[in-house]
Amino acid sequence: MKLGMNYDKFLEWTKDNQTLAEPYMDQIASLKLGASVLVAGFVKDDDGDDVPAICKVSQQSGEITIENHFGAIGEGASIAVPPLYRREYDWEETQLSKAIYYLYEAKTLAEILDSVGPATSIDVLYPDGELKSLTNTGYKYYDELLKQFGPKPKVTGVEWKDDYLGEFEDKPTIKQPTPQPSSSQKSERVQ
Numbered sequence: 041m042k043l044g045m046n047y048d049k050f051l052e053w054t055k056d057n058q059t060l061a062e063p064y065m066d067q068i069a070s071l072k073l074g075a076s077v078l079v080a081g082f083v084k085d086d087d088g089d090d091v092p093a094i095c096k097v098s099q100q101s102g103e104i105t106i107e108n109h110f111g112a113i114g115e116g117a118s119i120a121v122p123p124l125y126r127r128e129y130d131w132e133e134t135q136l137s138k139a140i141y142y143l144y145e146a147k148t149l150a151e152i153l154d155s156v157g158p159a160t161s162i163d164v165l166y167p168d169g170e171l172k173s174l175t176n177t178g179y180k181y182y183d184e185l186l187k188q189f190g191p192k193p194k195v196t197g198v199e200w201k202d203d204y205l206g207e208f209e210d211k212p213t214i215k216q217p218t219p220q221p222s223s224s225q226k227s228e229r230v231q
Contacts, residue, residue: 075099076113082167090167092131110143116150123149136164140174144182145190 043050043064054061076099082090094107109131112120123146129139140162150156162174174182 071102078107078111078113080111080165082165112146114156116147116153116156119152120146120150140164140178141182141185141189145186148186149191 045053050061050064054065077097079095079097081093083093085091094111096105096107096111096113097103098105099113109129110121110124112124124142127142127145129142131139134142144160144162147156147160151158160179162178164172164174166172
């Protein structure tokens with residue numbers, strides 16, 4: 041669709057020509073980007089403090105959603121998102137160094153798909169607009185952490201005992217959750 045004017049002029053023109061502009065506005069509204077996009081930045085909350093905001097524009101619907109804590113797009117998103125939940129990633133609670141590790145781990149896990157390549161750029165946007173990128177030294181550090189804490193492609197040393205399996209029962213054995221220490225028990229151990 042060509043109109044011979046930029047978008048700002050088009051918007052100005054629509055004010056005086058609403059009936060003529062309506063079919064063009066419908067065409068603009070139905071445009072598909074052909075890709076999903078994440079847009080990140082900061083907005084002010086009610087107290088005037090900077091709060092991170094991530095918006096996702098969906099490739100299929102063009103719908104815009106506000107993401108909580110993190111956003112993921114592309115074919116690798118279905119693989120990258122579960123570890124972020126498992127690690128309980130939360131932008132308010134997670135310190136920057138851990139956040140970078142969690143995101144790096146999630147991205148490298150998604151590389152099991154052919155469509156997700158190894159090229160990675162980790163950048164940090166600050167509320168004042170400053171943008172910093174992870175250095176080669178930073179990537180080496182996070183690669184070492186990934187070797188230490190990340191999932192392993194092959195598990196070794198797993199033993200088998202015959203009593204791990206028994207006859208099938210109509211009433212199956214249900215794994216009971218391992219009791220977690222209460223906060224007071226945790227603090228007693230720390231002291």
